[in-house]
Amino acid sequence: MLKKYYIPRLIQYFTVLFIGVTLVFVIPRLLPSNPVEHQLSRMMAQGQYLDPSAIQAIRETLEQLYGLKGGIFEQYVDYFKRLFTGDLGPSFTQFPTPVTTLIRQSLPWTLGLLLASLSISWIVGTVLGGIRVSFPRSKLARLIELLIMGVRPIPYYIVALVLLILFAFLWPIFPMSGGYRMGVKPGFNLPFILDLLRHAFLPILSMVIIEIGGWFLQMRNVASNIVEEDYVVYAEASGLPKAKIIFMYIVRNAIIPQITGFALNIGFIFGGALITEIVFAYPGMGYLLYSAILAGDYNLIMGINIFSIVGVSTAMLIVDLIYPLLDPRVRYQ
Amino acid sequence: MFRVIRDLYRNDGRFAFGFTVLVFFVVISFVSLLSPYDMRAWNAVPRDLRPSSKYPLGTNSIGQDIMWQAMVATKNSLLLGVIAATISRVIAIVVGLLSGYKGGLFDRIVMVLTDSFIILPMFPILILIATILRSSLNMVVLGVVIGLFGWAWDARLFRSQILSLKEREFTRTAVFSGLGTFKIVLTEHLPYIIPLVMSTVINNMIWVIGMEVTLSQLGLSNLNTPTIGTMIYWALQYQAIFLERWNWILTPVTICVALILGLYMLSTSISEYLDPRTRLQMIRKG
Numbered sequence: 001m002l003k004k005y006y007i008p009r010l011i012q013y014f015t016v017l018f019i020g021v022t023l024v025f026v027i028p029r030l031l032p033s034n035p036v037e038h039q040l041s042r043m044m045a046q047g048q049y050l051d052p053s054a055i056q057a058i059r060e061t062l063e064q065l066y067g068l069k070g071g072i073f074e075q076y077v078d079y080f081k082r083l084f085t086g087d088l089g090p091s092f093t094q095f096p097t098p099v100t101t102l103i104r105q106s107l108p109w110t111l112g113l114l115l116a117s118l119s120i121s122w123i124v125g126t127v128l129g130g131i132r133v134s135f136p137r138s139k140l141a142r143l144i145e146l147l148i149m150g151v152r153p154i155p156y157y158i159v160a161l162v163l164l165i166l167f168a169f170l171w172p173i174f175p176m177s178g179g180y181r182m183g184v185k186p187g188f189n190l191p192f193i194l195d196l197l198r199h200a201f202l203p204i205l206s207m208v209i210i211e212i213g214g215w216f217l218q219m220r221n222v223a224s225n226i227v228e229e230d231y232v233v234y235a236e237a238s239g240l241p242k243a244k245i246i247f248m249y250i251v252r253n254a255i256i257p258q259i260t261g262f263a264l265n266i267g268f269i270f271g272g273a274l275i276t277e278i279v280f281a282y283p284g285m286g287y288l289l290y291s292a293i294l295a296g297d298y299n300l301i302m303g304i305n306i307f308s309i310v311g312v313s314t315a316m317l318i319v320d321l322i323y324p325l326l327d328p329r330v331r332y333q
Numbered sequence: 334m335f336r337v338i339r340d341l342y343r344n345d346g347r348f349a350f351g352f353t354v355l356v357f358f359v360v361i362s363f364v365s366l367l368s369p370y371d372m373r374a375w376n377a378v379p380r381d382l383r384p385s386s387k388y389p390l391g392t393n394s395i396g397q398d399i400m401w402q403a404m405v406a407t408k409n410s411l412l413l414g415v416i417a418a419t420i421s422r423v424i425a426i427v428v429g430l431l432s433g434y435k436g437g438l439f440d441r442i443v444m445v446l447t448d449s450f451i452i453l454p455m456f457p458i459l460i461l462i463a464t465i466l467r468s469s470l471n472m473v474v475l476g477v478v479i480g481l482f483g484w485a486w487d488a489r490l491f492r493s494q495i496l497s498l499k500e501r502e503f504t505r506t507a508v509f510s511g512l513g514t515f516k517i518v519l520t521e522h523l524p525y526i527i528p529l530v531m532s533t534v535i536n537n538m539i540w541v542i543g544m545e546v547t548l549s550q551l552g553l554s555n556l557n558t559p560t561i562g563t564m565i566y567w568a569l570q571y572q573a574i575f576l577e578r579w580n581w582i583l584t585p586v587t588i589c590v591a592l593i594l595g596l597y598m599l600s601t602s603i604s605e606y607l608d609p610r611t612r613l614q615m616i617r618k619g
Contacts, residue, residue, distance in 0.1 A: 012448060019449040023458060031465045038465065153597035155543030157550060158589055161565070165582075169574055264451065271456030275547050289457065293464055293551050305461050308454045316452055 005324060013317045020309035024302060025079050029072070035298040036062045039092070042296050065089060066299065088303035093295040099303035102288060109179055109284030112200065113273050117207035118262075125212040126258055129219025133227060134246050145216070152213025156272040160206040160279035167202060174202045177281035203280045207272055211265075218261055223254040256327045263319040267312045341606060348602035354595025358588075362408035368401045372559050384580055391580040394571040403584050406559040407592070413476050413545055413560065414538035420480030421487070421537055422530060428484065429491030430518045430526075434499055444492070450485035458482065459544065463553035471555050475548070479541050487533045494526050528607050535600035539593050546589060561589045 028035055039062055040055065063069050066089075070078070082089070088099040128148070132141045151159065168176040180186065180195050226232060227250060235245050277286030285304060292300035341348040370377045376396035384391040390399040432443040462478050463470065498504065499522070507517045542561065548554050549562025556563050564585035573582040 012445060015445050016449040016452050019446065020453045020458075023453075024461065027458070027462055028465055031462065035465060038468075149601075150594060153539050153593050154590055155546055155593070157543070157547045158586060162586065165574055267452055267454040270454050274456055278550065289460065290551060293460065293553065296464075298464065301457075301461055301464055305457045308457045312454045313452055 006321070009317065009320045013313055016313040016316075017310065020313065021080075021083065021306060024305045024309070025076060028066075028298075028302075029068075035066055036068060039296065039298065065092075083306065088306060089299045091292075091297055091300045091303075093292075093297045093300070099300050102300065103285065103303060103307050106283060106285045106288045109282060110273055110277065110286065113203055113207065113276065113282065113284060114270065116200070116204045117211060117273070118269060120204070121208045121211035122215050122258070122262075124208070125215025126219050126255065128212070129216040130223055130246070130251050130254070132216070132220050133223040133250070145220075148213050148216050151209050152217070154210065156206070156210060156275040157279060159210055160203070160276050163202050163206045163209075164279060175199050179283040199282070203276045203282050206279075207269075207276055210272065211269060214265060215258060215261065219254055219258060222257050223250050226250050226253050259319065259323060259326055263316045263323075266315050266319075270308060270312055337606075341602060345602045345606075347598040348606075351595045351597070351599030351602060354591060355599060358407050358411065358592055358595070361404050362411055365401070365404035365408045368405055370398060370401055372397070372402065372405050373557050381578065390584055391578075393568070393581045394573075394576075394578070395567065399581055399584055402559050402564060403588060406561050406564050406585060407588055409472060409558055409560045410542050410545060410562070410589075410592070411538075413472055413479075414541045416473060416476030417480035417483065417541040418534045418537040420477055421482075421484040422534060424481070425484040425487040425491055425533070426523070426526075426530065428488040430495055430522060431514070432488075433492035433495030434514060434518050434522070440492075444489070447485045447488050450482070451489070455482050456544075456547075459548065460551065460553065463548055463551075467553060470553070472558060472560075475545070475554055476541075479544055483537055483540060487537070490529070490533065491526055494529060495522055498522050498525055528603070532600050532603045532607060535596050535603070539596050539600075542589070542593060561585045561592075565589075 036059055040059060043058070060069075068075065086100060088103075090096045091099050091102055094102065125148075128141075128144060131138075132145055135141050164176065167174050175181070175198065179199055180192065181199075186192055232245065232249050235249050240249075273284070274286030274289060276282070277284045278290045281287060285307075289301065289304050291297075292304065338352070342352060343349075374397075378388065378392045378396055378398050380392060380396045381394055382388055382392040388398055388400065390403065393399055393402070428443060428447065432440040432447075459478065459482060463475075466474060466478070495518075503521060504517065507521050512521075545554065545560055546562040546565065549556070549560065549566045550569070552566070554560070554562060556566060562585075565582065568578070568582040568585070571578075571581075573579075
């Protein structure tokens with residue numbers, strides 16, 4: 001069990017981390033325009049006059065800052081050394097605040113969106129998928145299926161934008177942007193929590209709308225195969241109550257692949273959360289990323305990248321590690 | 334091929350819808366080549382006109398005809414989808430076929446790499462690349478960049494097909510008659526998975542078009558080239574929502590939704606058709 005299941009998972013985990021982190025290291029060095037020159041040309045474009053020696057001095061400082069000094073191998077070792085100490089460098093626009101501090105501030109917002117949208121969409125999608133299979137002739141179930149499947153392929157950005165136009169502008173029942181209203185004092189009290197929920201409602205809704213589709217589809221496909229299995233036919237023939245067949249025979253088995261789905265979709269859903277935050281100016285990591293792009297804060301973009309890679313692959317590892325508890329087939333292999 | 338399309342068109346409403354939508358947008362893309370305006374020019378027409386007979390969808394705040402703008406944007410977005418999908422298909426096919434056929438250590442290493450690409454959050458990485466490349470981004474570069482990151486999932490899909498194909502009799506016949514790995518994979522196995530490749534092309538295009546829209550909103554594309562994404566970008570920049578210029582903002586949004594829905598219906602219809610079990614049901618139903 002340990003050798004067959006856990007060890008390969010751990011190897012996969014460290015490979016993903018290594019590849020991801022290496023990609024972030026290699027990409028800026030492979031591309032024709034490097035961040036230092038980019039930063040310099042931005043400074044010049046702002047109309048500052050700099051004499052050549054000053055430019056040289058700035059260039060060297062920037063190279064030091066971005067870890068671009070020395071041979072490529074030296075840089076690589078240095079880069080990993082910094083990562084292991086949790087040092088992602090300072091943010092360039094909010095100098096000298098470390099990138100990690102900025103990420104830590106915005107992380108709870110993103111995590112909140114992710115957890116809320118994931119759990120709601122997972123439960124609703126799974127239940128609806130189960131209903132669809134259990135009542136194949138219901139017109140209502142078919143209509144719901146049509147709606148869910150119609151929204152599924154639409155990009156996060158478009159869904160969020162349409163919701164914003166509909167419910168924050170045309171019929172302004174929800175705020176257009178932000179995480180809480182200016183002037184409301186953050187704290188553990190009812191007005192603040194209500195305000196928090198009101199601001200989070202549209203972002204979460206837009207994510208749920210898209211994510212339901214995947215869970216629904218998978219549940220439907222898996223469950224509709226299980227319905228045809230011999231043991232379900234046998235259960236029906238022996239006259240078990242319908243509810244028992246649905247919950248103990250069909251749902252219990254169909255739910256297992258739904259857990260694996262978590263692991264594979266986390267990266268995609270995380271990207272969706274970032275996009276949603278940008279549309280609603282929600283103060284999480286997506287918005288931080290957006291402001292970093294606008295300001296050309298290259299170090300912050302790198303930091304967010306590394307953080308996302310570590311976060312997503314660790315989340316996936318956790319799902320993988322608890323999976324044997326849920327699926328007896330893996331346990332007794 | 335033609336007969337399959339005709340049959341699907343008659344028997345499957347989703348295919349009929351998707352196919353019609355796609356043909357419509359392709360025709361529009363060709364018509365857009367006749368555009369009377371230079372799409373980069375500002376103030377080519379009077380600004381902020383409501384729809385009229387002369388400007389069927391009105392004009393925008395930077396003095397461009399929205400109808401022609403939208404047509405060119407459709408063409409460019411489709412083109413981008415085709416470029417990126419082609420590149421990622423080539424990678425997916427090569428990786429999937431070779432690692433499926435070769436097996437062993439090679440397969441294991443390649444699959445660990447592939448899985449990493451499935452798991453890694455692509456969106457921030459694409460942003461990192463686009464930020465650095467910003468000044469030299471054009472349609473082709475953007476297409477290549479997006480294409481380089483969209484192959485992993487489908488490589489796995491193709492590999493699983495090859496795993497079953499290579500156990501078949503004809504593979505052994507090919508090996509015994511002395512064909513090399515590349516020859517066997519390309520001439521014996523590839524034809525079997527071509528229909529599957531077609532269905533993934535469509536799915537991939539949906540992803541690419543969505544990614545383009547998102548990257549454009551961040552200013553990470555060539556904003557002078559009209560695409561669905563840049564049209565939305567400029568509309569939002571000029572506060573089209575607050576000024577209620579719905580003809581400007583809703584045109585690209587509608588096109589995007591219609592195009593993606595059409596492609597999606599097409600792809601579900603095709604992949605169901607490819608599944609022999611559902612095809613059997615279709616035949617039974619008559």
